Amino acid sequence: xxxxxxxxxxxxxxxxxxxxxxxxxxxxxxxxxxxxxxxxxxxxxxxxxxxxxxxxxxxxxxxxxxxxxxxxxxxxxxxxxxxxxxxxxxxxxxxxxxxxxxxxxxxxxxxxxxxxxxxxx
Amino acid sequence: xxxxxxxxxxxxxxxxxxxxxxxxxxxxxxxxxxxxxxxxxxxxxxxxxxxxxxxxxxxxxxxxxxxxxxxxxxxxxxxxxxxxxxxxxxxxxxxxxxxxxxxxxxxxxxxxxxxxxxxxxxxxxxxxxxxxxxxxxxxxxxxxxxxxxxxxxxxxxxxxxxxxxxxxxxxxxxxxxxxxxxxxxxxxxxx
Numbered sequence: 001x002x003x004x005x006x007x008x009x010x011x012x013x014x015x016x017x018x019x020x021x022x023x024x025x026x027x028x029x030x031x032x033x034x035x036x037x038x039x040x041x042x043x044x045x046x047x048x049x050x051x052x053x054x055x056x057x058x059x060x061x062x063x064x065x066x067x068x069x070x071x072x073x074x075x076x077x078x079x080x081x082x083x084x085x086x087x088x089x090x091x092x093x094x095x096x097x098x099x100x101x102x103x104x105x106x107x108x109x110x111x112x113x114x115x116x117x118x119x120x121x
Numbered sequence: 122x123x124x125x126x127x128x129x130x131x132x133x134x135x136x137x138x139x140x141x142x143x144x145x146x147x148x149x150x151x152x153x154x155x156x157x158x159x160x161x162x163x164x165x166x167x168x169x170x171x172x173x174x175x176x177x178x179x180x181x182x183x184x185x186x187x188x189x190x191x192x193x194x195x196x197x198x199x200x201x202x203x204x205x206x207x208x209x210x211x212x213x214x215x216x217x218x219x220x221x222x223x224x225x226x227x228x229x230x231x232x233x234x235x236x237x238x239x240x241x242x243x244x245x246x247x248x249x250x251x252x253x254x255x256x257x258x259x260x261x262x263x264x265x266x267x268x269x270x271x272x273x274x275x276x277x278x279x280x281x282x283x284x285x286x287x288x289x290x291x292x293x294x295x296x297x298x299x300x301x302x303x304x305x306x307x308x309x310x311x312x
Contacts (some may be wrong), residue, residue, distance in 0.1 A: 084148030
């Protein structure tokens with residue numbers, strides 16, 4: 001691992017801070033000024049800017065790029081990202097497709113649930 | 122590598138693994154929130170109660186504290202004790218302001234009848250945001266004990282390692298907050 005001087009560390013932090021601040025304000029304006037008319041479009045913009053900021057902070061604050069061989073921190077981080085992607089995307093996928101798997105649309109599901117409620121459990 | 126450095130290296134990696142598992146915990150809470158965000162039970166939706174400007178202020182405060190904390194840790198390692206003390210103190214002040222803003226928001230919501238019991242959306246919201254808030258509270262207690270220890274001991278090899286771990290924890294909490302800001306306050310506030 002290269003040893004940095006104090007000044008190098010401070011400048012790494014300040015560059016990271018300016019970039020992170022810029023990205024935060026950018027995503028705020030994207031939503032407040034409606035850069036996209038659709039909810040999906042705005043969500044993609046905001047999440048994309050969030051992921052860019054994640055990378056900025058990982059490099060400039062956590063200094064992940066300086067991980068020494070055999071890169072334990074980087075590999076465990078990537079594995080965790082894989083795990084949490086499966087948790088988040090998998091949960092959303094299952095829950096959004098529930099009505100479809102039940103063979104009815106959201107309205108049909110609503111009616112079905114009201115009927116079930118009337119019958120009692 | 123001498124013995125102390127080898128031990129510091131191990132502790133550092135162990136703490137890193139803890140942070141990774143904590144990330145999975147937050148991921149499950151994020152998934153829960155995203156699934157429940159439209160289940161408002163006829164009550165308020167994200168658009169009614171979530172204020173992006175308020176959250177932006179919280180975000181900037183936490184980001185600044187992350188920077189001051191990281192530089193404090195580096196300053197302490199480079200034996201710039203006075204600078205480390207000042208920056209750690211600023212970190213604590215910013216952390217307390219962040220927590221105050223968050224608690225203010227929670228109390229306002231709860232007293233207006235929008236507590237975690239009102240709907241699945243609010244349960245998901247409170248669980249996710251308050252779990253982060255709980256981490257921040259624990260981090261603040263940690264920071265205060267470290268600040269006290271630095272005042273008592275000055276430069277100390279063992280304390281350098283602990284201050285480094287705290288900085289790692291605080292950076293991690295800032296990264297989690299970025300996604301709370303994006304997913305809850307920006308995207309969740311759309312509908």
